[in-house]
Amino acid sequence: MLIFSVFKTLTDQTVIVELKNDLLITGVLKSVDQFLNIRLDNIQISDEVRHPHMIAVKNCFIRGSVVRYVQIPADAVDTQLLEDATRRGSRFCYKRCPKFPD
Amino acid sequence: MDTSSAGIQEPFDLIRLSLNERVFVKLRGDRELTGVLHAYDGHMNLIMSAVEETIMVVEPVEGAPHSQGSVNYVKRKMEMLFVRGDGVILVSPPSRT
């Protein structure tokens, strides 16, 4: 949930999404869901000469499972806040991921 | 400092103790990252800053089998990065000794 909330604070920011087929797509993050599926507007494929396949596409939906990285603007993120939320969240994670039976 | 005294009951404790530290991440696809860890979740999705990515690329040499191809490393720097957890193999905090 934590990472999902981070992405929600990044809507309308410009991000670069790198897919597991090595496509790099730059665009404005319009929405994200719990599976981290992403909707981008005004997209721009890097190296459009090599990848002309999507010249006619302006807005797109990207499935979360095929994403490798998302490069986000550094100034859009408060790292201290992230760390505190993660530390608090990690107690939540104890409940979520199954314990090894001791 | 031996980790068991540092209160490692769960593997994720190792990651929690690495928050705001520079960590090494090994990813599928012969990729490695080093960067400062700011957030993670149960899927090992990560948010890191000041990241350097190293990709090991094996260029096939004529006649030589794939394993003997010439290896070179492609490096890339990224300021703030989300890494999807399903690609993560290993995370190593800075050595504590």
Next chain:
Amino acid sequence: MSSLQGYVDRERLMETLYVILSPVLYIDRVLVILQDGRVIVGTLAGYDQKSNVVLSDSKERVYSTDEPVEEIPLGLYLVKGDQIVLIGEIDSEKDASTDLSDVRAEPLPAIRY
């Protein structure tokens, strides 16, 4: 009650018109990229929570470096959600203005986990 009924009829009329006209006017054409690298263009006729997708009047675009892009008509397609990489809304003017016959490119690489 009648104004509500009138509204409902207009709503239903618009929906039927949209359903009939969209394949003809190429509205709502989408471009779908699959995990094996395939590129399919079609009218988005339906989808669900798992992003399974129904594409009507679909055509597969096959790219090559030495021949023009080949468009293979495929008709009605039901694509499984976990096979989809990306669904792009096609800007029909931009698509019409790009001449596929002089496009040369490698096919898209498959997804590597």
Next chain:
Amino acid sequence: MDDDSTPPPPANDAPAPPPPALNSGSPTDFLKGVVGKRVVVRLTSGVDYRGVLSCLDGYMNIALEQTEEHVNGRVINRYGDAFIRGNNVLYISAAEAI
């Protein structure tokens, strides 16, 4: 089309099996036995990680200490501590007597 006709539960009035001996028995007993010991963790990619098993969780995520990364039998990396994500793990084997 009524789907309440689940098969009747198997008769389980057989005597309960004898309590498992310490180190034979379920995989869980083995894993409990190797915590704190040197182990070899082989990943589905074929890479081996040798180190002291600090702890693991229900997803088979593993925390190792003094870790050596072995590829084709050669040590190519060392890590003070290492978190290994469970989905990559093929097996865990004891590298010293339990």
Next chain:
Amino acid sequence: MLPLSLLNAAQNKPMLVELKNGETFNGHLVNCDNFMNITLREVYQTNPDGDRFWKLKECYIRGSTIKYLRIPDSLLDSVKDEQTRAREAGRSARGSHVSGAGNRGRGGPAHRARGGQTRGGPTRGRGRGRGA
């Protein structure tokens, strides 16, 4: 329109199924469920390279291995017509406080589909997400 409604309506229709490993199956749909597990009859199976064929009387394919299905074009229009007719019937019947022609039994399509033969017409999903 829900992909599963289209698939349900395609019973006894010819279709092509390609699996994630590239194998293709041409046959008529016998039955399907909400996980997209399907059974086909009079099936021509082709291996990924397309150089070997097998003929099968009937086969069961797990939904999780399916890449896509190609269905006769005509089916889309017939399903849309059926849905509009069902909506019509629903609206005209609503005056007499009887819920529409769709399924009224206990539980949504997922509940009924398990192991049971779903009715030929499209199962009208009654709530969001009940189908999964």
